[in-house]
Amino acid sequence: xxxxxxxxxxxxxxEQYKSLIPQIEGLLYGETDFVANMANVAAALxxxxxxxxxxxxxxxxxxxxxxxxxxxxxxxxIKKGKGVCGSSWEKMETLIVPDVDKFPGHxxxxxxxxxxxxxxxxxxxxxxxxxxxxSEFLNHFDTTDKSYLEQVISILLNK
Numbered sequence: 001x002x003x004x005x006x007x008x009x010x011x012x013x014x015e016q017y018k019s020l021i022p023q024i025e026g027l028l029y030g031e032t033d034f035v036a037n038m039a040n041v042a043a044a045l046x047x048x049x050x051x052x053x054x055x056x057x058x059x060x061x062x063x064x065x066x067x068x069x070x071x072x073x074x075x076x077x078i079k080k081g082k083g084v085c086g087s088s089w090e091k092m093e094t095l096i097v098p099d100v101d102k103f104p105g106h107x108x109x110x111x112x113x114x115x116x117x118x119x120x121x122x123x124x125x126x127x128x129x130x131x132x133x134x135s136e137f138l139n140h141f142d143t144t145d146k147s148y149l150e151q152v153i154s155i156l157l158n159k
Contacts (some may be wrong), residue, residue: 007048017088017148020048024152028159037159039068041152046070052113053134056071057085059127067129075109084108088118089127094146098139110134117141119149123157 003025009016027040038056046054055069057078064078064085075083081090083106088095097116100106111132121129131153135141 001064001137005044005047008056009048009050013144014119014148017144017151020044021148021155025155026041028155032159035068037156039061041156042068042070045152050134051133051140052109053110053132056121056131058129059089064130071134072110072112077109078107080121084116084118085130085132088120088130092122092127094119094150096141096143096146098141112136114138115140117145119146119153121153121157133157 006019008019011019011097016141024044027044028037031037039119042054045051049073053069053071055074057064058067062078066074066076080086084095084097084100084103085107085151087105095118097103100108100109100113100116113136113144115135115138117133119131120127121131131143131149133141133149146147
């Protein structure tokens with residue numbers, strides 16, 4: 001079933017998330033395929049916020065492997081503890097990076113990326129992947145993004 005999102009960028013960030021989250025729930029309703037759901041979540045977030053890059057990496061054979069995403073081509077594999085994504089996986093916590101050039105060991109998949117937020121997908125106490133969001137602007141992400149994106153991940157993992 002095709003879905004159209006109701007996009008309104010002329011409101012606060014919180015209001016945009018509050019409008020988008022029920023729409024994401026609707027997109028995922030009744031769909032049990034995890035890859036399909038990750039793809040729709042990435043597309044919905046990209047469409048609403050017009051971020052530079054939005055996507056998922058999945059843990060496979062002790063490395064993160066590129067999953068569904070929206071944006072320019074990306075790094076395919078990331079080792080645990082490497083870059084922002086690998087560090088989020090290793091620490092099992094959300095990382096907000098205001099300036100990626102100042103993050104030790106940052107992996108520059110795209111030089112246009114300036115700030116980043118990475119959230120681990122934790123299932124049964126184990127990281128199974130990460131949600132990675134990049135912006136071409138410095139200091140783009142904050143605790144508002146963290147809070148709402150954690151809700152999005154919860155919806156995704158509970159489908």
